Amino acid sequence: MSTKIDINSSSLSRRKLIGFLFISFCLLGVLVAFMGLMSLLVQVIIQGYEWVTPNLIFNYPSRHPEQAGLWAALIGTLYMMGLTALITVPVGVGAAIYLEEYAPKNWFTSFVEINTSNLAGVPSIVYGLLGLSIFVYFLKLERSILAGSLTMSLLILPVLILTSREAIKSVPKAHREAAFALGGDRWQVVRMAVLPTAFPGILTGIILALSRAIGEAAPMVAITALVYITFVPVTPMDRFTVMPIQIFNWVSRPQDEFRGLAAGGIIILLILLLSMNSIAVILRNKYQVRSEE
Amino acid sequence: MIKDDKNLKVRRSHRLRVKIEGKVIGFLVGSAAFITILVTISIVWNLAQQSLGFFSEISIIEFFSSTRWSPILIPREFGIAPLVAGTFLVMIISSFVAVPIGLAVAIFLAEYAPNNIRKILRPMLEVLAGIPTIVYGYFALTFVTPLLKLVFDDMIIFNALSAGLVMGIMIIPFVSSLTEDALISVPNSLRQASYALGATKFETSIKIVVPAALSGIVAAFILGLSRAIGETMLVTIAAGATPNLTFNPIESIQTMTAYIVQLALGEAAHGSVEYQSIYAVGILLFIITFAMNTLGHWVVRRWRNVY
Structure with missing residues (x-):
């Protein structure tokens, strides 16, 4: 390190003043970030609280803002989350198990690793384009909830793999060695020693990945297009809409009432997200305590 | 037997x-x-x-050389320049917010903050990171834009400035958490050596810790900006739908991502030129973000100081 810190030429008080100015700048930065978050939440709550009514939750969309609701979008979101979880969890956790427990250290493994982190950085709208041409047109799934779920699965797959790997990695080596010493083969070791310990961490990863999917609108816009849905999807081949798209639809209308409605929808979306994240945090805390024992 | x-x-x-x-x-x-x-x-x-x-x-020469993007209105023209300009304009504005504040937050968290404040700030940043982008779009349109209108009289409702500023806030947690990781990985012995030479806390942070973590910090900026380029709903809602070759932040523009959404919403006929144009824009978007992500990861690997 070639930096020279000259103690004699500048007085200590001046250097301390510079330090004080710097910490003030840092605090200002923290304050701006904090103010940003607060003004966002306050704005949403002020604009939206009077629109959070049973109508908003249980009604279908409507031209009349006071009767419009999120019901189709809410059910669509939950339906899609369920399907997405069914598709992603086996693949994501499977890939994580392979990379941590099975994979030999060779070029293929490191290629998969680099590829996974690259996939995590691909813009979500690109996944929408992929889903649109592969699932909607090529596999002829139309603009169905299944096409949407498959697209969303691809989007959250890299996130799930990364978090599951972290969870599996944090299982102490001694657990594996003990299981191998008892004569277990690789799969028995994974199933009986590694996965039970890694389970809370994997579950946290699943919840966080799904909560990302809930708020994601861009790829779903490409799949569903502009829809006016006044029914609840029943089969996986039905057309659907999700909450962020319904909110987007309301935001893009010029009338103030619909802006208020959008804020009401955002409140419900944030409540859903916040409760999912709290579950994840609670699980994580429990998990951390246990591993310290 | x-x-x-x-x-x-x-x-x-x-x-x-x-x-x-x-x-x-x-x-x-x-x-x-x-x-x-x-x-x-x-x-x-x-x-x-x-x-x-x-x-x-559409010839690839027109795509890169024409300065007008008009996929539907006749005379049609497919020059990508306005969309790229819009995308980079928003990214540059967002970097003015996210880079200094992200760095300040990270240095504060890694070097200055006592444990109990860290315990409050980290979850706050996580909440900020978990908010869907559509909410940021709503915030930009209904809060930041009216606020900016008090300053800039002739500002258009949909504009790059408001979208860019909110985008900056949105990627602060992303930039600051990566930067903090880089700062934390600088070993304490360096800090102690600096203190032993009589340096103040500020001098230690800026002249010792930040240079030692520089590769990680640069990577955090690159990855954060790549995220700003790929971001979609925020700019669709707040920045407008006018492909506009301008670097005037108070004008309405359109980003590459917002164009894709605009066209996808309209259910363009499968196989038509305008339908295929979203893929041409998409591949350029993919290449730009892929290059930036690869650069970011490369910077970390290539310039990492191993202690």
Whole structure:
């Protein structure tokens, strides 16, 4: 390190003043970030609280803002989350198990690793384009909830793999060695020693990945297009809409009432997200305590 | 004797079953990992194939040299420049917010903050990171834009400035958490050595810790800005839908991502030129973000100081 810190030429008080100015700048930065978050939440709550009514939750969309609701979008979101979880969890956790427990250290493994982190950085709208041409047109799934779920699965797959790997990695080596010493083969070791310990961490990863999917609108816009849905999807081949798209639809209308409605929808979306994240945090805390024992 | 034989048989068949099960599972998890590669291949193949269709009708020279983007209104013209300019304008504005504040927050968290404040700030940043982008779009349109209008009288409702500023706030947690990781990985012995030479806390942070973590910090900026380029709903809602070759932040513009959404919303006829144009824009978007992400990861690997 070639930096020279000259103690004699500048007085200590001046250097301390510079330090004080710097910490003030840092605090200002923290304050701006904090103010940003607060003004966002306050704005949403002020604009939206009077629109959070049973109508908003249980009604279908409507031209009349006071009767419009999120019901189709809410059910669509939950339906899609369920399907997405069914598709992603086996693949994501499977890939994580392979990379941590099975994979030999060779070029293929490191290629998969680099590829996974690259996939995590691909813009979500690109996944929408992929889903649109592969699932909607090529596999002829139309603009169905299944096409949407498959697209969303691809989007959250890299996130799930990364978090599951972290969870599996944090299982102490001694657990594996003990299981191998008892004569277990690789799969028995994974199933009986590694996965039970890694389970809370994997579950946290699943919840966080799904909560990302809930708020994601861009790829779903490409799949569903502009829809006016006044029914609840029943089969996986039905057309659907999700909450962020319904909110987007309301935001893009010029009338103030619909802006208020959008804020009401955002409140419900944030409540859903916040409760999912709290579950994840609670699980994580429990998990951390246990591993310290 | 006969009983023992039977036991042996059972044990053998059990062992065989375990062995087969192990092989099958090994194959299954291996193919799960292989799916990730399949996804990449299909992204590239799909984007390339669709945009080849586009470039067979529109010359690639027009795409890169024309300065007008008018995919539907006649006379049609497909010059990508306005969309790229819009995208980079928003990214540059966002970097003015995210880079200094992200760095300040990270230095504060890593070097200055006592533990109890850290325990409050980190979850706050996580909440900020978990808010859907559509909410940021709503915030930009209904809060930041009216606020900015007090300053800039002639500002258009949909404008790059408001979207860029909110985008900056949105990527602060992303930039600051990566930067903080880089700062934390600087060993304490360096700090102690600096203090021992009589440096103040500020001098230690800026002249010792930040230079030591520089590769990680630069990577955090690159990855954060790449995220700003790929961001979609915020700019669709707040920045407008006017492809506009300008660097005036208070004008309405359109980003590459917002164009894709605009066209996808309209259910453009499958196979038409305007349908294929979203893939041409998509592949450029993919290439730009991929290059930036690769650069970011490379900077970390290449310039990391190993202590």
